[in-house]
Amino acid sequence: MIKIKSISKSFVNKKSVVKVLDDINLEVDSGDIYGILGLSGAGKTTLLRIISGLEKPDVGEVIIDGININDIIGKNLRNFKKNIGVVFQGINLLMQKNVYDNIAFPLEIDKASKDVVDSRVKELCNLVGIMDKIDLYPAQLSGGQCQRVAIARALACNPKVLLLDEVTSALDPFTTKQVLNLLKEINTRLNVTIIIITHNIKVAKSICNHIAVVEGGKIIEKGTIEEVASNPQSDFCKILFAGDE
């Protein structure tokens, strides 16, 4: 359902041109939990920003459900974005709004009626397990709870795809496990395709069915998690997976 075709992206610094992504090709099927694995600076986040439509690639295309996202603009693009839920790295909640209003925000943008917003927000709070925190503000929540709110908000408009950037990197192992279980549940129960960016191999192993390993802006290995883990080809992956055993 998501096809990423030969994407390249460079950033121009004052002195030099840095190629962040170099000919990236990926195919994510509907219902996948696709892990994009790599060290910091490998280009993972840029790739996610391109898939989310936030950034345009220099060359290549992103096709979601048969639609090239670079072909649509303005209102159509804004509407199309509702198919993609995004959770960026860090806590990106409205700090001056409570949990309810945070989750209601995308629905409000979608001009949903008050009743629809109300029932949807409560449904989502139940799904991610923060019903008892609905009136609290992000500053009153733990990191894990904030991520749950962010995930609920990303799911508000019933997206087909969820893009997640390091959603567990700031969490302790226990909370990480809880959030990963939640993601698995979302994937199976709501049939939402998930693309998750992580530098943590354990995260990839515990929820992804496919992974792509990115190093220096290139995909050096991809396949099912079993294939890559059991038979790593590149030196990078050999070290990466060996260290985990």
Next chain:
Amino acid sequence: MKDLFSILSEVDLFKGLLETLYMIIVSTLIAYIIGFPLGVFTVLTEKDGLLENKIIHKILNVIINVGRSIPFIILIIIIIPFTNLIVGKSWGPTATIVSLSIAASFFVGRIVEQSLSEVSKGIIETSVCMGATIPKIVFKVYLGEALPSIIKGISITMINIVGYSAMAGAVGGGGLGDIAIKYGYHNFRTDVMIVTLIVIVLLVQIIQILFDFISKKVDRR
């Protein structure tokens, strides 16, 4: 030195206070009507902003900087023809409001810009990904998130205007500054000067405390 009661019977301090309040409130309102969009567009047009535009950003920055560089007492004088055109005269509190509003607009533009810059890039980008329009992001995200800081900015603006309005008193601008200069300076009435000063200091304190309180009250962080 006369006692306070006889000073008050001689000098209409209350009228001066009302004039000063009138100048502060109306000028602050006008300054925000002009300065707020100035600050918003400066942020929107900055690098990686929602309406990134190098040229417009530069122009807005130059406007704010040049506006803020003109000493207030000189601004009052150079815009006298404009003030005459709008108010019909160039002295008194209403005329002073014209120059106060203009001077404060540039100041407001800058502090609004600073308040909005504090809003995290991540939440702006997340909103873009949700399909939010730019007005929605400006009013709901920028404004909503920066509200405590913007409220603090209002008190800084008002206190600045208190200072400016006293300067305007030197050229017949009305208000407490006018009284302090007319009586305290030109007529050597140190007692009036001191009493007027105390009123001004109290006024500034009240503005500061009030807005700090509101800012804290609305801040959920």
